[in-house]
Amino acid sequence: MIPSRSRRLRARPVTSSCRPSLPLLLLLLIASSSASHPPIPISEQLPPAPVPPAGHPPVILPVVDEPRSPRQPHVFGRQSTQSVRGKAGFAQSADAGEETAAPGRAGRALAASATAGANAGACDAEWMLLWPAQGCWRPPRIAGQGGSSTRVAPASSSARDTSAFRSASAKSAASAGLVKAQSAAPSGIVTAQSATPPPPPPADEGTPPPPPPTRPDEGDPGDGGSVPPGGNEARLEPANEIISVCRSGAPSTITIAPDWNGQTWRGWGTSLAWFANYVGKLPEEQFSLVMDLLFDKAKGIGLNLARYHIGGTFNASNSPQFLTAAWETRALPGFRPQPNGPYDWMADGRQRRTMLAALARNVDEVEAVSYSPPWWMTVSGDTAGAAEMNQCNLKPEFFRAYTEYQAAVIEHYRTHWNVTFSTMNPANEALEGWWLQGHRQEGCSFNPQELTTLINHLSATLKKRKLLTKVAGFDSFVGATLRFTYKFPAALKAGLLRLNVHGYVPPPSNTTDTRRYMEGVFVGMHRMATGLGKEVWVSEIGPMWVNGNDIGVTLFMARCIVQAVNIMGASAWIFWQSVNGVGTNPDLFLKWGLMAVRMYRLSDTESRPLDLVISKKLYMLQQFVRGAPRGSLPLRIDAADGCQHCITTFFNPDQHFVSVFIVNQHNVTHSATFQFEDFVRADGSKACAFEVFRTSATENNTMVSSQEYPDVPAFIQVDALGSSVTSVVLHNVDPT
Known part of the structure; x- marks a missing residue:
């Protein structure tokens, strides 16, 4: 049973049930003549595929059988709105460090008078309206001088009651069935009671805005489309272009705070x-x-x-x-x-x-x-x-x-x-x-x-x-x-x-x-x-x-x-x-x-x-x-450290879990510590469990770690491998 106690939510929506990584059913009916482009390699740890029928043999990846949760009726339209203080891109006061919303009417971009210190410059409204609008960019502010510690969603001025966003048929995370990792030792995960964050990296420098891209070629997607002269490959980014947790080798402590700005994930x-x-x-x-x-x-x-x-x-x-x-x-x-x-x-x-x-x-x-x-x-x-x-x-x-x-x-x-x-x-x-x-x-x-x-x-x-x-x-x-x-x-x-x-x-x-x-x-x-x-x-x-x-x-x-x-x-x-x-x-x-x-x-x-x-x-x-299934609540990401470009997080009020996604486009591992001090167990009779999934050059949404704790862990440290998408899911939690 899920306790009916009322909780206050300060976050942004996340929907359906979060399952452990269910291997995809990949049936590759491959003609004998098409061997020039082999499919993605299949993990050697998977059990052998069943005997296929006659003809072109499919390769079948096993799937975990799970009951389907009943669909919830969808109410169209915005449920509510909330102050967007602390949202990415808001002007930062150079003197007091305060966040202020740049004025401007609906349909316009950023206001012309917004300023953000010496490197920010002013936003010209008409310049902003060019296609594609260039944007009034300012270097992200480093939070504090004692370390690269930041909060995902700074404390909101108005808390929200989560009961309003919970389905009457909400189920605990345990009902979905947790898949345990094959190895006993978690990979790239460390938990502890305290952590000392490293000193902050230097701030990013402002540069002139880029020229607008040319009209996109409508080249056949099957032909790859056209590429601008010189190509624009999805190359690994220079480490010095991203700061804080997004900087190569720089560990960061990030507090996952349930601050919700009113959006519900559809x-x-x-x-x-x-x-x-x-x-x-x-x-x-x-x-x-x-x-x-x-x-x-x-x-x-x-x-x-x-x-x-x-x-x-x-x-x-x-x-x-x-x-x-x-x-x-x-x-x-x-x-x-x-x-x-x-x-x-x-x-x-x-x-x-x-x-x-x-x-x-x-x-x-x-x-x-x-x-x-x-x-x-x-x-x-x-x-x-x-x-x-x-x-x-x-x-x-x-x-x-x-x-x-x-x-x-x-x-x-x-x-x-x-x-x-x-x-x-x-x-x-x-x-x-x-x-x-x-x-x-x-x-x-x-x-x-x-x-x-x-x-x-x-x-x-x-x-x-x-x-x-x-x-x-x-x-x-x-x-x-x-x-x-x-x-x-x-x-x-x-x-x-x-x-x-x-x-x-x-x-x-x-x-x-x-x-x-x-x-x-x-x-x-x-x-x-x-x-x-x-x-x-x-x-x-x-x-x-x-x-x-x-x-x-x-x-x-x-x-x-x-x-x-x-x-x-x-x-x-x-x-x-x-x-x-x-x-x-x-x-x-x-x-x-x-x-x-x-x-x-x-x-x-x-x-x-x-x-x-x-x-x-x-x-x-x-x-x-x-x-992040339908009905989830995206949590705010503070713009201070540039984390809004590589980390996002959701809270699911129906299934009682928090998920954190880390996109590492570098070719080196990043270490990040996520604190969950604003969450408690949703069901006091059950343990908290976290799972880590990863997609990389050699992994396909693979669960790399799974562990249970009697209570909400003080923090979870994650090593996000180079060139990977890593996600952490913490089950059986609610906001305090």
Whole structure:
């Protein structure tokens, strides 16, 4: 039984149950001819795979059988807001060391008058609004002079009662079943009653802001896309670019304080679109394998969010460019292919099959988005865009008809498939203005006035049809969202359910540049969303502008997660294309996807063996999904030591555990001590248990240590290996 005592929560949300690392069900049905790209090595400690059926033998990793917890109903919208004192990026007073929120209206980035000492300089509001906005960066402040000790979430002025965020059916961590480590001695873990932190490292120096990245090439993900001159590999960062716990070899003591700023974690997901259109035609065995890897909590990651693409089709006579090397087509079938014809509700069967299979597993929320109007509504007759950049491709007479088309699809899925989309976004990256006729993706540009008209029509149409689906905005890059959102009417912004942004970041060739971008536009996005009272979802993200080996790209994406949670205050994180086609550049076949398959242009009745290779990104994401399920509360990370760039932590009020994630992009081990002085045992009759998981070049979300203690340990010291993502999960705890 879980005691019903009331506790006070000062933190940020974390959701579902945290399981021990469940090995993924990897069925690699490999054709005898495809040996040039072997799958990730399988641990020699795993038991032998069962005897496969005749044909192409699968390699099966054992899974731990766990009961599925019942789904909790989801209440959309922001639950509450709280002061963001101490949040990353707030101006630091050079005299008193006080944290002050830079003034500024919603939709603007940082205020022009914010200062932070000699190295900080002033923030120019208009300069901040450039795409991508450069951000007013200032060197992180070193906390104190006696050591590199910091708190994850400084003490909040107002505590919160955790009982309001606990499910009535909350279960103790022990009910999930703890998996013990194979070896008795924990790896890289030391516990003690006291620790003396080392002296602080020198502060980072300020440097000029980076130039804005060029317009991203829409190169085929299967081909690896295009890389700026000189390349931007996901290389290991120089040790002197990160301070405190993020500095090479510098141990740090970090207090995990349950300070919550009001955000509730909604979950992890993927866009469907292109990959779903291919996977949806696979034979049942191959199809189920991919679905299990992505959406099943016991056999795979257990993603709970999905984004459905309402296609615009293409006019085959003048749009052949959608046929690419890696993808059969990037133009999804529309439901009304001809202007005077009826709706074809049998269209898009492949993506629908994928979506329904995801819903049958762990997905509990689906968004809808439309990239382009049907081709016959466009000016150019091409769903890739208009003849010129920044030109709207939707004919003026079809604005209302376009939203009627979107609403008709939403209503059809509700009445015929029992699928209710939580939100609908009528445009995708519309504010960037880069959609052009003859390119290889669907897209349509809108300026703020045109997009306002479109959203107003959509809202009215959804209301007229009595649909529950709400409107989200604006599915653009963070910089573009900051630049243009203030131009939208206040009533329109108030009517949005949430703000969806695309979390792509500039090239990581210079660590300081990337950090300044985060501390500029991400902080601006957080402030704007807080002012509007809206949640922020990272509705699309991938390793754009990044090249490198699989573990390098994986570490870069893990750091993007940490920064989105800590700095922007994101409530959800949705990957772009979870399955990537190999295409014509097999050396980069794992760059974009969580897994890669060699795709063939087959009819729906043809079949070939599935050549599938798993990326390290899949294991890394599984690590985050299980340590921070839906309903979790992200805890604040103090900006003082730069830890908000490499460490994030969550508290799960239902399952009573705290999880800490450390992303180490260096090639040397970091030592960090985490104190849990603000937590007590949730169930006094049970011990506290902690587990450590790691993804590295040789480990795939592997449990490297597990130990029980009669009470909450004073602290846990963790050695985060070089080039790894390490997570610590402490069970059976509640805030004091």
